[in-house]
Amino acid sequence: MTAERLEDVRVLAFDVFGTVVDWCSSIAQEIEQLNPEIDGRTFARAWRAGYQPAMQRVRAGELPWTLIDDLHRMILDDILMEFGMSELDESQKRHLNQAWHRLQAWPDSAQGIARLKARYITTTLSNGNINLLVNMAKAAGLNWDCVLSAEVFHAYKPDPATYLGVARIFDVRPDQVMLVAAHQDDLDAARQCGLLTAYIERPTEFGADMPKDVSPHPANTLHASSITALADTLLT
Structure with missing residues (x-):
C-alpha cells in the first residue's frame, strides 16, 4: 500500500461487535x-x-x-x-x-478511537441498530463522530449498500474509506466495493478458551494488533 493512498483516507468505518467491543x-x-x-x-x-x-x-x-x-x-x-x-x-x-x-469495550478501543478522531472521521458501520449502538457508545465511552448502522441502509453487511453507503453519506470515494474490522469476511466484502481495509487482532473474541487465528492476510491494507496500534501506524 502506497503512502499516497493512505494519505487520501478520510473516513474510518468500524465494525463493532468483536472489533471494538468484547x-x-x-x-x-x-x-x-x-x-x-x-x-x-x-x-x-x-x-x-x-x-x-x-x-x-x-x-x-x-x-x-x-x-x-x-x-x-x-x-x-x-x-x-x-x-x-x-x-x-x-x-x-x-x-x-x-x-x-451494555457490551464492554476492549481496553484499547476508546483511546484508539479518540486518537484517530484527530485526523479522521470515525464512524460505526455495524449490523447493530442505532439505538443499540448509541447506548453501547454511552456505556463504553466510545466517542464516535457518527453512528452508521445497517438500519440506515436497510441492508445487512456484506451487502454492498452498506460499504458504499458510507462513501455516499460522507461524499468521498470508496477508496477514501477504510473499514476497520476483526473479521476477514467483512474486510473482503468491503475491499470488493473499493474500500481500504485494516484488520484488528482480537484472538480472544470467542473467549480465551477458543482462540482464533489472527494471522495477517496479504489482501488487507493494514494489519494491527489493536486500535491503538492502528493509530500508531496512521498517525505517524
Whole structure:
C-alpha cells in the first residue's frame, strides 16, 4: 500500500461487535450473574451463532426488515429453552436482550478511537441498530463522530449498500474509506466495493478458551494488533 493512498483516507468505518467491543466476555458475565450454573461463554457463543442465520432470513426475504434487537430476541427465546432458563419473566428477558447495549469495550478501543478522531472521521458501520449502538457508545465511552448502522441502509453487511453507503453519506470515494474490522469476511466484502481495509487482532473474541487465528492476510491494507496500534501506524 502506497503512502499516497493512505494519505487520501478520510473516513474510518468500524465494525463493532468483536472489533471494538468484547461481546463474549460481556454476555458471559451477565448470564453468570443470572445463573451461576450456566457456562456464560458457551451461552454467549450460542447466542452469537444465531446472528448470521437470522440476518440471512432478512436478506432472503423470509422476514421483512428487522432490527438486530428484534433478531437477538428471537434467538434468545430459543436458546433460553436450550439452557434451561425459560423460567425468566418478560422483564428479565427484555433486560437480558439489552445486554448487547451494555457490551464492554476492549481496553484499547476508546483511546484508539479518540486518537484517530484527530485526523479522521470515525464512524460505526455495524449490523447493530442505532439505538443499540448509541447506548453501547454511552456505556463504553466510545466517542464516535457518527453512528452508521445497517438500519440506515436497510441492508445487512456484506451487502454492498452498506460499504458504499458510507462513501455516499460522507461524499468521498470508496477508496477514501477504510473499514476497520476483526473479521476477514467483512474486510473482503468491503475491499470488493473499493474500500481500504485494516484488520484488528482480537484472538480472544470467542473467549480465551477458543482462540482464533489472527494471522495477517496479504489482501488487507493494514494489519494491527489493536486500535491503538492502528493509530500508531496512521498517525505517524
